[in-house]
Amino acid sequence: MAKIEPGMESMLDMYIFETSSLLEQLDEILIRTESANAFIEEDINEVFRIMHTIKGSSAMMGFDNLQKIAHKGEDLFFIIREKPELVKDAHFVYELIFTVSDLYKAEIEIIQASPEDFEPTDFSDIIARLEDAAKQLKSMEDTGGQTSVQPNKGAEQLPRESSAEGAMTVRVRFEAGCGMENLRAFLLLNKIKDDAEILACVPPDVETNSDTSAYIIENGFIIVFKAVEVTNEDILAVIGDAVNVESYEAINLPKPEEKAEKEAEKPTPLPTEPTAEKSAARKKDEEIKKAAGSGQKQSLISVNLAKLDLLHDIVGEIITTESMVISNPDLDGLKLESFSKAARQLRKLTDELQDTVMSIRMVPLAGAFQKMGRIVRDMKVKLNKNAELVLEGENTEVDKSIVDMLNDPLMHLVRNCMDHGIENTAEEREALGKPAVAQVKLSARNSSGEVIITVSDDGAGINKEKVLAKAQKNGILTRPAEDYSAKEILNIILLPGFSTNESVTEYSGRGVGMDVVKSNIEQIGGSLTVESEEGKGTSFIIKIPLTLAIVDGMKLKVGVTVFTIPISSVRESFIVGENRLITDTEGAEMIMLRGVCYPVLRLHKKFNIKTDVTELKDGIMLIVRAGENDICLFADKLIGEQPVVVKPFPKFLSHWNIKQEGLSGCTIMGDGTISLIIDANNLINTD
Amino acid sequence: MTDNNEKDTFEELLDLRMKAQLASQNDDDREIAKVLTFNVAEQVYAIEIQYVTEIIEIPHITAVPAVPDYITGIINVRSKVIPVMNIRLRFGKDEIAADDRTCVIIVNDGDVSVGLIADSVSDVLSVRESNRSETPDAMNVNSDKFIKYIVENADGVKLVLDIKKLLGSEDEKEI
Numbered sequence: 062m063a064k065i066e067p068g069m070e071s072m073l074d075m076y077i078f079e080t081s082s083l084l085e086q087l088d089e090i091l092i093r094t095e096s097a098n099a100f101i102e103e104d105i106n107e108v109f110r111i112m113h114t115i116k117g118s119s120a121m122m123g124f125d126n127l128q129k130i131a132h133k134g135e136d137l138f139f140i141i142r143e144k145p146e147l148v149k150d151a152h153f154v155y156e157l158i159f160t161v162s163d164l165y166k167a168e169i170e171i172i173q174a175s176p177e178d179f180e181p182t183d184f185s186d187i188i189a190r191l192e193d194a195a196k197q198l199k200s201m202e203d204t205g206g207q208t209s210v211q212p213n214k215g216a217e218q219l220p221r222e223s224s225a226e227g228a229m230t231v232r233v234r235f236e237a238g239c240g241m242e243n244l245r246a247f248l249l250l251n252k253i254k255d256d257a258e259i260l261a262c263v264p265p266d267v268e269t270n271s272d273t274s275a276y277i278i279e280n281g282f283i284i285v286f287k288a289v290e291v292t293n294e295d296i297l298a299v300i301g302d303a304v305n306v307e308s309y310e311a312i313n314l315p316k317p318e319e320k321a322e323k324e325a326e327k328p329t330p331l332p333t334e335p336t337a338e339k340s341a342a343r344k345k346d347e348e349i350k351k352a353a354g355s356g357q358k359q360s361l362i363s364v365n366l367a368k369l370d371l372l373h374d375i376v377g378e379i380i381t382t383e384s385m386v387i388s389n390p391d392l393d394g395l396k397l398e399s400f401s402k403a404a405r406q407l408r409k410l411t412d413e414l415q416d417t418v419m420s421i422r423m424v425p426l427a428g429a430f431q432k433m434g435r436i437v438r439d440m441k442v443k444l445n446k447n448a449e450l451v452l453e454g455e456n457t458e459v460d461k462s463i464v465d466m467l468n469d470p471l472m473h474l475v476r477n478c479m480d481h482g483i484e485n486t487a488e489e490r491e492a493l494g495k496p497a498v499a500q501v502k503l504s505a506r507n508s509s510g511e512v513i514i515t516v517s518d519d520g521a522g523i524n525k526e527k528v529l530a531k532a533q534k535n536g537i538l539t540r541p542a543e544d545y546s547a548k549e550i551l552n553i554i555l556l557p558g559f560s561t562n563e564s565v566t567e568y569s570g571r572g573v574g575m576d577v578v579k580s581n582i583e584q585i586g587g588s589l590t591v592e593s594e595e596g597k598g599t600s601f602i603i604k605i606p607l608t609l610a611i612v613d614g615m616k617l618k619v620g621v622t623v624f625t626i627p628i629s630s631v632r633e634s635f636i637v638g639e640n641r642l643i644t645d646t647e648g649a650e651m652i653m654l655r656g657v658c659y660p661v662l663r664l665h666k667k668f669n670i671k672t673d674v675t676e677l678k679d680g681i682m683l684i685v686r687a688g689e690n691d692i693c694l695f696a697d698k699l700i701g702e703q704p705v706v707v708k709p710f711p712k713f714l715s716h717w718n719i720k721q722e723g724l725s726g727c728t729i730m731g732d733g734t735i736s737l738i739i740d741a742n743n744l745i746n747t748d
Numbered sequence: 749m750t751d752n753n754e755k756d757t758f759e760e761l762l763d764l765r766m767k768a769q770l771a772s773q774n775d776d777d778r779e780i781a782k783v784l785t786f787n788v789a790e791q792v793y794a795i796e797i798q799y800v801t802e803i804i805e806i807p808h809i810t811a812v813p814a815v816p817d818y819i820t821g822i823i824n825v826r827s828k829v830i831p832v833m834n835i836r837l838r839f840g841k842d843e844i845a846a847d848d849r850t851c852v853i854i855v856n857d858g859d860v861s862v863g864l865i866a867d868s869v870s871d872v873l874s875v876r877e878s879n880r881s882e883t884p885d886a887m888n889v890n891s892d893k894f895i896k897y898i899v900e901n902a903d904g905v906k907l908v909l910d911i912k913k914l915l916g917s918e919d920e921k922e923i
Contacts, residue, residue, distance in 0.1 A: 378827035622811060668813040711822065713831045713860050713915060714815065722814040729824050735810040 076122050077173050078363060083111045084162050085428070088435045091162075095155045095438070096449075100145040109138050115165070120244075126181045127168060133191035134161055140198045157194050159439070161187060228260050229293040229311060232281040233300060236307045242277040243267040249300065250284065257286040257296050366461060369422055376418045377706040380411055381729050388732075423458035426505050426514070429467050430455045433475045437501055440479040447497060448483055448518075450475075453504035459512050463605055466585045467514070470578045474516040474601045475501060477575070482520035482599050493596060495519060517600035523593040525550045535559060551591040555579045583742070586612075612707055614728070616700035616736065617683070619664045620672035624696070625705055625728055626739040632684040632691060634699060637677050652682070652693050659684060659693040662744060667723070672697055687741040694744075705730075707738060760902045781875040783899060785906050786853060786866040789841040793866075794873065794899060794906040801854040801861065803869055806846050823863060825854060832863040838914075860915050873906065875899050 090107055094100050116131035137154070168182055233249065235242050246267040250259055263283040264273040288296050300309050387404045430452050437450040459467075478501045484490050487497040505514045529542050532553045538545075545553070553559060557576040579589045587605035606612065606629075614625035635654075642661070643651045650661040661682075665672045674680045674697040683694045705728040710719055723744030724737050783794035784803075802825075809821040809832055818837035822829050832852060836843055849868035854861060881898050896910035 374827060381827060670811075708829050710812075711829050711831045711861065713862050714812065714819070714822070717815045717819075719812060719814050724813070727810070727822060727829055729827060729829070733824055734808045735822050735824050735829060737810065737812065 072122065073172070074365070076118055077169055079118065080115055080165070080169055083115055084165055085432065087111050087162055088159070089431055091155055091158055092434045092438050095152075100141065102145070105138060105142045105145060109135065109142060112138060117244075124168075124172070124181065126184050127165065129188055130161055130164070130184050130191070133188050133195070134158065137191055137195045137198065140195060144198075154194060154198070156442075157187075157190060159435075161191070228285050228287045229296070230283060230285045231297065231300060231309050231311050232283050233309045234281045234307045235277065242274040242282070246273075246277055246282040249282070249306070253284075253286060253296050253299055256291050256299070257288045257293075260285040260287055364421075369418075369461075373418055373422065376411075376415055377729075380415060380706075381733065383407060383411055385733055422461050424461050424464055425456045425458050426464060426467075426512075427452075427455040429464050429471060430503050430505075432468065433471060433501075433503060436472055436475050437479060440476065444479065446479065446483055446485065446499065447487055448479060448499040448501055451500055451502045453502065454506050455503070457505040457507055457512055459605065463585055466581070467603075467605070470581045470589075470603065471503070471514075471516065473575075473578045474603075475503070477601075478516060478518035478520065478599070482518035482522075484521050511604050511606060514603040514605065515600050516603070517598060519598040522595040522597055522599055523551060523554065523591070524595060528553055532556075532559060551593055554591060555589060612705060612738075613702060614705040614736075614738065615683075615702045616730075617664070617681075617694075617696040617739075618698050618700055619668070619696050620670040622668070622670050623700065623730065623734070623736040624664065624739050625736045626683070626685065626694075626741065628702060630685050630687070630741045632686055634681055634683045636680075637682050642677055652677075654684070654693075657691075659691055661693045661695055663695045664739075665695075665697075667744070674698075685741045685744075687745045690745060692741075692745055694739075703730075705736070705738070763902050779874045779876055780880065783873050783875055783906065783908055784853070784869060785871050785873055786869040788835045788839065788866050792870070792904065792906045793835070794908045795853065795855060795864075795911060796896075796908065797872065799855045799857055799911045801856045804852050804854065804863075806850050806852055806865070820865060823852070825863070828861070830854060830861050830863050832865060833914075834865045836865070836867075855911055855915070857911050857915050862915055873899060873901060875908070 087108060090104050090111075094104050112131050112135040116128050116135060119125075119127040119131060137158075141154070164182070164184065164187055171180075171182070233246070235245055243264075244267070246262075250262065250267070253259070262285065263280075264276050267273050267277075267282070284300075286293075286296060297309065297311070300306060387408070392400075434450050437448060440446070441448055483499040483501070484493075484495075490499065491497055500519045502515070502517045502519075504517075505512060507513075525547060528550050529538075529545065532538050533542055535558055537553065537556050537558050555575045555578075557574060559574060559576070582589045582603055582605065585605060587603055590602045590604075591599065592602065593599040613628040615628050615631055617624045617626060637652060641652055643653065643658070645651065650663075651658050652661050661677075663675075664670070665675070677695060680695055680697050681699050683696065683699075684691050685694055707726045707728055709726050710724075720740070721743060723740050723742075725740035725743070726738045727735050728738055730736050782797040784797055784800050785792050785794045787793075804825065807823045807825075809823050811821040812819065812831075818834050820832045820834050820837075822831050824830075834843065844867070846865075850865065851869055852863040852865055853869065854863050856862075875897075879900050881900065883895050883898060894909050894913050895907045896913075897908050899906045899908055
């Protein structure tokens with residue numbers, strides 16, 4: 062059982078956020094480079110930087126297992142950085158790094174789920190694989206006939222300063238496997254530098270150069286220091302007490318002939334010089350790193366979503382209070398010229414405030430879309446289908462909470478396209494005159510308060526006969542098969558208990574059908590439709606509201622209760638003449654309008670509200686769209702329309718099934734009272 | 749009546765003083781909790797004070813369908829939507845019309861907030877070992893299901909409600 066180091070709990074959120082976004086970046090780079098089959102320098106540096114950051118922050122948080130993997134990954138990319146051409150066609154490297162990325166994500170999820178006590182997963186398997194891969198790359202490198210000079214390797218070097226008077230040279234060895242030796246060495250230097258003058262150390266650049274770890278592991282860390290005010294022995298004691306220090310030994314000054322011998326071994330006289338070229342290269346790398354870093358330093362900050370929610374709530378409150386003040390009954394009948402002027406100004410400002418707060422919550426869909434790149438890539442390999450992912454309009458912005466909830470449905474749809482949509486072989490495609498590489502397209506666009514997301518493929522399309530036959534076999538048809546229109550047939554695949562693919566594959570058809578996708582999307586107030594043309598491809602069209610929080614509502618009065626119904630579901634409202642009501646043998650009421658018969662639902666009966674308006678001609682009728690059907694609602698009167706801030710029902714009420722009764726939430730109106738929001742879809746389902 | 753009340757308060761004060769003295773002598777009789785007492789249908793109930801957020805007048809209540817009749821509806825308390833439970837109906841008493849003493853006690857447990865309609869609120873009391881007693885275990889009658897313990901003072905006994913149980917779900921559905 063591992064615990065997060067004390068004092069680090071507050072950093073956990075940040076760590077999780079940062080690491081997750083880095084992993085996404087990593088995936089993106091790998092997908093890009095794999096398809097291009099070449100690593101460009103910036104990408105390698107970027108991967109290196111990602112690995113390094115993850116390693117550092119994992120070590121800081123005390124997640125040793127994670128740190129070790131990142132460390133090995135870094136080692137691997139160290140080799141790649143030297144010889145980028147090695148990874149050309151080396152798919153095992155990509156496979157491995159993707160696995161690492163997945164393991165990381167899984168582990169982070171575990172940590173996130175129970176930060177208090179989680180079991181660190183044993184990653185020795187993957188670490189071994191990383192080491193193997195590094196070896197394999199190394200051997201490729203060696204057979205390439207070009208052995209690269211390892212920095213600081215082999216030859217033992219002692220800095221010249223060691224001969225200075227009063228100086229003491231110590232070789233420190235750290236505990237095996239403690240990791241991040243260079244940083245530990247740096248910490249050690251910091252520890253003693255108050256009492257001693259550090260004359261030199263080997264390797265010299267422990268703070269900035271993590272590659273020195275290897276050297277330290279092999280040869281120990283050599284410090285040449287001169288004690289100030291205290292004795293050298295005191296310093297030695299400090300070193301001995303330091304964390305992770307396994308042993309230390311004072312080194313006697315090498316004898317001159319030894320030195321000469323050593324120098325003869327070395328190609329260059331000065332100990333630091335063999336690495337001069339390298340360090341120049343490294344400096345260049347660092348410059349690139351810095352450049353990349355500064356490029357990312359946009360004027361962005363990350364904010365806890367809970368704070369935004371709070372801000373949003375307060376703004377909602379201000380708007381409500383504002384109408385309470387401006388339309389206060391105490392002001393009735395008064396002529397207040399300057400008051401009205403000030404009130405108008407206030408309204409303008411609060412409107413702006415609301416827009417700004419809403420825009421803060423809006424994030425581009427790009428993040429959610431890019432995650433799909435990974436899925437396409439994985440499935441391409443597993444299913445041996447050649448496909449590319451095309452993104453369109455990924456900068457379209459939607460509310461953050463919606464983006465989060467879109468991940469699963471999108472993933473499922475993309476998997477469906479890859480698995481069921483696209484033809485099994487390239488030959489099959491070419492025979493049909495299509496390009497060998499299939500296309501899965503994700504596109505998003507804005508359209509009047511809605512975002513329309515399309516997941517489409519250019520595959521085989523949906524075979525309607527097959528769908529019908531399957532549906533009949535599964536017994537989900539409610540009418541004779543001939544009665545179904547083309548559109549209805551397509552929608553059958555969204556019904557529970559339907560799956561067209563005969564074989565259950567790893568990716569789709571795990572018992573989670575399209576009906577789940579559909580209900581997930583409906584949960585966030587969206588809708589899912591299918592379009593398909595046989596031989597040309599299939600499109601899944603998701604329509605979602607821009608934001609969950611504010612909808613345009615129409616207010617209805619029933620008795621003393623005020624209901625709000627989203628305008629998007631109202632088709633028309635009208636006052637009905639007498640004798641237009643039809644009652645069937647069961648007593649169910651219907652109404653004829655332009656030759657179409659609609660069932661009538663009286664809201665006062667449905668919600669058991671006392672009202673004087675029971676005659677249809679006295680009230681108002683609304684045709685509302687609920688799923689595939691239209692129904693006619695009867696209310697006392699219409700009050701008007703207004704954008705409303707949707708609030709969920711209090712948690713306590715979830716003990717009862719209010720949502721099943723056709724109410725999706727509530728909203729606070731201008732006068733401070735609460736109005737219930739009608740969800741037309743559920744109004745009917747319960748009947 | 750007023751005299752009586754004053755006398756009661758006086759006696760209670762005396763009582764409290766004596767208890768405070770006792771407490772200083774006897775370390776076992778420290779204050780365990782503070783409770784807010786309120787009246788519902790001639791009975792005095794109490795809620796441990798840490799659960800009480802505020803006490804408000806009866807606001808406009810919006811009725812909600814598909815809930816038991818003791819859930820009167822939902823109210824707006826500074827832009828928070830909070831369900832309201834009528835204690836009278838919850839404990840099987842008859843509903844009475846609200847008067848100017850009727851109030852809503854907002855209680856909160858974790859992330860669940862509920863308003864409780866009470867006939868009136870009266871006082872805040874200290875609970876000590878000496879004035880606290882458990883509900884009887886034998887013949888565990890249904891009525892004390894929501895009673896955590898009983899506090900007694902000169903005025904009589906107060907039933908301290910178990911808020912966690914009251915705001916819990918499963919039991920309520922059965923009633």
